[in-house]
Amino acid sequence: MEQELQEKFNQAKSVDQSVLPKAQREVKAQVALRERSPEEIPGETIIRVREMNFWYDQFQALKNLNLDIRENEITALIGPSGCGKSTFLRCLNRMNDLIPKTRVEGALEFKGRDINRDMDIMVLRKQIGMVFQKPNPFDMSVYDNIAFGPRIHGMKKKQELDELVERSLRKAAIWDEIKDRLQDNGLSISGGQQQRLCIARTLSTNPSIILMDEPTSALDPISTQKIEELMEELKKEYTVVIVTHNMQQAGRTADETVFFLNGEIVESGRTDKIFTNPLDKRTEEYITGRFG
């Protein structure tokens, strides 16, 4: 079986990826997944992407992606509008499942499990939470915003919920500002506070990964700084993947940076290398502001 796959892979490698039939692409993805480089430390990679393709109906939005996302790091996805960053982010917790006629091929793993085939979607979304561009608290109290998820997952005791609400708000660096307003509506607090409330809500189900889609683009500079400092704290316990159009933000916060263009990953690597010594001319042109 192994040998047969390897032969198919060798045939597949010599052909342009885009003209490979689906079965061959799948084989290539499966074999590529098994190729682990010796210097990789087990457990370090939390998301593994191999030969991944994604379509909205006839339109291919992601092409042949390969990427490892590491635990307890901040990974920034950068690139001009429309290049597929949000689409990729949404693939990580299957938010695209909600859009009709979407299709994904290739391998996408979370802790060694196939996100699209081996995981219950509720479990997946508990493990991989998401924070959006525009803060979106529920129209209910600050307290209930945080308690909402844990209640759905069966937590009922008041004391447990109280502790969890406090812990989540503390981790999102908003407890001190909001502890006397827990019964106020989540929509009544400032935009920056709402975004940290949404982060706290995501933390309340104890995820491994927090996805952030341009989380500061609707915020003022001070609120932005607070979120960036918070990200730095969060990565001690969680893995953060952030889409950002702000190059300074990527430079300031990210350990790893991934440059997307036209649905492809042009290059990825340590942020300082990508910013100071990019391998691809297009990366250099983008980060120096020549397009995008």
Ligand code: ADP
């Ligand atoms: P980015 O986040 O880099 O701005 P997106 O992932 O939003 O890019 O979009 C990538 C491509 O997919 C774009 O061409 C966009 O028009 C297209 N696209 C995004 N969402 C949808 C959708 N729901 N249906 C069809 N096409 C979409």
